[in-house]
Amino acid sequence: MSRTPRALLAIAVSVTASALLLSACGGSAGSSAPPPTKKIGQNDINAMSRDKVKDGGILQWGIEQYPSNFNMFAIDSGSGDTPPVVESFMPTPAIADASGDWGPDPDYVESFKLVSSDPQKVEYKLNQKAKWSDGTPITWEDYKSEWQALSGKNTAYEIGSSAGYSSISDISKGSDDYDFTVTYDPKLAEWQDLFNVLYPKSMTSSVDEFNKGWKDTPKVTAGPFKVGNLDKTGNNVTVVPDDKWWGDKPKLDKIVFKYYSSANVEVDGLASGAFDFASVASNIDAFKRTSAMSNVTLRRANLPNYREIVFNGAGNSILNDQKLRVAVIKGINRDPIAKAEIGQLIPDAKPLGNHIFLPGFPGYQDNSAGYLYNPDEARKELDADGWTQPAGAKFRSKNGKQLTIRDAIAGGVKSSLDEAQLVQQQLAAIGVDLQIVQDDPNTFFDQHITPGDFDIANFAQMGDSAPPVTNAQSWFISGDQQQGNVGRIGDQKINDLLKQASSELDQDKRYALVNEIDKQVWALGHSLPLYQRPSIVACRNGLANFGDTGLASIRYQDIGWAK
Known part of the structure; x- marks a missing residue:
């Protein structure tokens, strides 16, 4: 899954x-x-x-x-x-080539180009042949409406992420309905992949339509x-x-x-x-x-693509305690998990040291020092956090409550079950009771992961050609808005670093900021990357x-x- x-x-x-x-x-x-x-x-x-x-x-x-x-x-x-x-049936105004460079899809956009660096402005010229299936032309108003829905300013929109769109300060009409300019404030280094999928104004201009109107069927296509x-x-x-x-x-x-x-x-x-x-x-x-x-x-x-264990830091989870999350991370040995799952395909498979960058491309560095498998340290930290294990007790407890963690996995996914069972054995050795719950794979995310019905969960993070700062938005959190942060774990330091990285035009400096985000993700005990898939x-x-x-x-x- x-x-x-x-x-x-x-x-x-x-x-x-x-x-x-x-x-x-x-x-x-x-x-x-x-x-x-x-x-x-x-x-x-x-x-x-x-x-x-x-x-x-x-x-x-x-x-x-x-x-x-x-x-x-x-x-x-x-x-x-x-x-x-x-x-397959909606507009894709921005597309990536085999080298990972983003450019306009000529079926929808004739061109987009940076026309001003300060202030940062990008001009779009649209393909005038493009129309919605109801005959309505695809115009600048569709782009403006999508930006407004995804900007994060109107919290009634239940969006997955405001990445990139929150940096737009204005979209203004040009010479006609097929010409418009996007202004960024603050600047956005990774602007080319915005509007990678476009929805009609008829959907994005309405909170109800955006949140629920397309749940059962798409209303128009193009x-x-x-x-x-x-x-x-x-x-x-x-x-x-x-x-x-x-x-x-x-x-x-x-x-x-x-x-x-x-x-x-x-x-x-x-x-x-x-x-x-x-x-x-x-x-x-x-x-x-x-x-x-x-x-x-x-x-x-x-x-x-990589397998990971995500922790739920919401108030309804036993893992809403950062110290407990970090102690549990130190009780999990990822080496045998990687070898058991992918050793026959990748003999030198190693655990990942980064949540955002993966080995093989610029930016990757191992930030996992201090969070590696160390059962003795895990036991000491659990004791210090009040989770004690009296002589003869199988599992730890605190204030009369046993340390039981629910691990949600999608039923029928062998890799998830294998990982969960290995983790179950490892955590039992430090006095943690891991209960594996197999959910219906067809409703795993929308009924369990997105609503937060788990303590930890095993699944694959599937990569795409999105730039690293955009991917790092998975750790953004704002008030009670989780957006794409299913672990509901974040802090203002990460938010501030994301803003800095988003507007940093120097790639090396931007990657350094993203790695600072990753270090903070480790410190918060947000999740544990297992192995590259x-x-x-x-x-x-x-x-x-x-x-x-x-x-x-x-x-x-x-x-x-x-x-």
Whole structure:
């Protein structure tokens, strides 16, 4: 089970955009070893020109959760499966290339460019062919309305993050409805990836529409595909080509986003023909099975995906005590967890030392010193915090209350259960009772993680091509607004550092500030990053322009089957 670290742009399945600067090529069918590594800026999508791709065909795309809200900016749309569904039929004004550089999607934006540095101003010129499915032109007013909804100023909007949008001070109309200027105050270094998905003014101008109006269905669309069928009973979404689309005609007849209950079900479906690709990730059984499939190619990238344990610091959780959280962190040995889960795929796998940067790209440094596995120190800190373990007692207690922690995991996710059971054994050794609760994977985030129904939770943070400061917004907190901070743990120091980093134009200084944020995240005991998660995708042979896109955004209209 996965969650996006950044609600504004998060591609959850490992076939999509990433922030890490490494990617890898596919292995041949039947291969038993991980595929070799490609160079920075390359990806592995079986790239073909459109004239070599058939017209027609279906792509069967597995998802772990039906979208809980088709507004992917809403706080309750945390599942990583929402963005790939939504982006097939909604505007994507900003897109990333294989090198991770952001630029305008010409189907929606002719150009955007910095026209003034002080004050910082960016001018947009829109593609006048772009229209919503109800015939309404896409104009500057849609962009202004989306900014106002996501700015964070009106707290009635239940947003996942205000990252970037909170730095905008004004959006003003230019020469016509297709020309506007964005002014930033304070300055925003990472402005290019804003408006990566656009919603209509009719939705973003209304609090009720934004929060709840799109929970069951998107009201209008404006992409190469449109919604063909929503099957809430079967948890499937079907999209079909939109005959009103003004860009390149989609090659596929339809994409069916089909629910699967576990990784084994997805791999079974790939073998039987029910799915056209399967995310292998760190599942060694899935790796072995898909490697032996004769009609399948393994595609792999080194993405910013990692497994983690998130702590709940809200008042209703036993872990609302920072000292307790840090002591528990020191009672967890991540080395055997990493080796058990991914050792066969990455023999030199090591625990991560950073929540924001991952090894392999600029900015990474290990900030975990002082929070490493040290059971003796964990016991001393628990004692000092009042959680004592009398002689003969199995677990610690304080003021008559036993130290019992609920670990919420998605049922049917092997990696989550394996990790939870290892942590359960480790914490028992320091007198902590860990109770594992397996929740319905289809409602795991919207009914348990987002509302805070957990003490700790195991899941994957799925990276995207969002810049580091934007990703760091996962630790922003403002009053009772958690935004994308599901642990509800933060402080003013992090908020201030985020503001500094956001407006710092010097990359080295900006990365240094982000690392200061990470150090504070460690100090607060917000979460414990476990290991970088391999990204291996098994794709059916003949599938073109799809696989591990690395840093690049998906062009849904180009996906298809080779002639």
